[in-house]
Amino acid sequence: MALIHLFRKCNQRCVFCSYPEEGGAEAGAALGSWLREIAAMPPGLVQLSGGEPLLAGADNLCLLLAAVKKLGRKAELQTNALAAADLPPADLARLARALNAAGGYFNVNFPASTPALDYKITRARGGFNKRLAGVKKLVEAGACVRLTHVVSSLNYRQLPAFAAFAAKNLKGISWLQFSYIKGIGRADGSRFLPAYRLVAPYLRKALDVCAAAGLRCEVDHIPPCFLGDYAALNVDMVKMRDGLKGPHLEEKKKVPGCRGCRFARLCPGPRKDYIAVHKTL
Numbered sequence: 001m002a003l004i005h006l007f008r009k010c011n012q013r014c015v016f017c018s019y020p021e022e023g024g025a026e027a028g029a030a031l032g033s034w035l036r037e038i039a040a041m042p043p044g045l046v047q048l049s050g051g052e053p054l055l056a057g058a059d060n061l062c063l064l065l066a067a068v069k070k071l072g073r074k075a076e077l078q079t080n081a082l083a084a085a086d087l088p089p090a091d092l093a094r095l096a097r098a099l100n101a102a103g104g105y106f107n108v109n110f111p112a113s114t115p116a117l118d119y120k121i122t123r124a125r126g127g128f129n130k131r132l133a134g135v136k137k138l139v140e141a142g143a144c145v146r147l148t149h150v151v152s153s154l155n156y157r158q159l160p161a162f163a164a165f166a167a168k169n170l171k172g173i174s175w176l177q178f179s180y181i182k183g184i185g186r187a188d189g190s191r192f193l194p195a196y197r198l199v200a201p202y203l204r205k206a207l208d209v210c211a212a213a214g215l216r217c218e219v220d221h222i223p224p225c226f227l228g229d230y231a232a233l234n235v236d237m238v239k240m241r242d243g244l245k246g247p248h249l250e251e252k253k254k255v256p257g258c259r260g261c262r263f264a265r266l267c268p269g270p271r272k273d274y275i276a277v278h279k280t281l
């Protein structure tokens with residue numbers, strides 16, 4: 001897996017962005033440097049990220065996706081989908097075609113099921129309705145769409161409501177990932193990281209809702225010991241079973257509470273930034 005940040009600019013200011021706009025050097029914001037970076041990447045999925053990658057424009061993105069395909073790699077285009085609502089249908093259609101040709105998918109960060117909560121998290125006025133319209137347009141354009149719902153202290157109590165919302169209003173998405181917030185960037189060491197034990201009952205209810213609706217789901221950054229009957233939905237279990245290398249091995253570490261755990265062979269432990277805040281599981 002290889003990640004490229006096209007640039008820092010974004011049309012949202014999420015309170016827990018892991019790659020915030022302020023501070024640090026701007027990534028090389030030019031097609032030539034992006035192409036060189038992609039050509040030099042280690043094997044695996046190529047994740048096009050930002051900032052907001054759709055702000056690079058359909059022409060640039062189609063060229064990048066064609067380069068990914070030429071290298072025989074698969075692509076993930078990470079987006080908040082706001083700009084998709086404004087893209088002309090012809091641009092959306094060729095973007096979807098280029099992504100499909102690279103065996104890829106849009107990974108849409110969709111953080112809330114109401115406009116008020118969406119605004120509290122993203123600080124983008126009108127973002128909720130635009131995102132909803134954007135995702136629908138991506139699906140209509142024939143793209144494969146994954147939703148990522150970042151679980152934080154701001155939204156974990158609404159997880160079952162979000163699952164019901166997605167099942168009802170976002171038909172046509174390929175799958176939904178519940179991903180626990182990373183304690184980096186603007187969320188470094190922050191109050192946005194709820195304890196796993198508080199999140200778990202809401203998350204399991206949300207997974208019940210998805211199962212009843214036939215909506216495919218997965219879970220990242222919440223260990224299997226908190227998922228009850230849904231432990232197998234934890235994405236690390238497959239990576240560990242298959243012996244894959246990746247960030248899960250560097251970002252996570254077992255703690256004394258893991259001793260004797262039945263998942264020990266298939267779980268790398270909790271995130272290190274979670275332990276820095278909560279000290280234990």
Ligand code: SF4
Pocket residue numbers: 223224225226254255257258259261262263264267268269270281
């Ligand atoms: S190894 Fe640790 S974090 Fe992972 S499931 Fe077991 S107790 Fe939980």
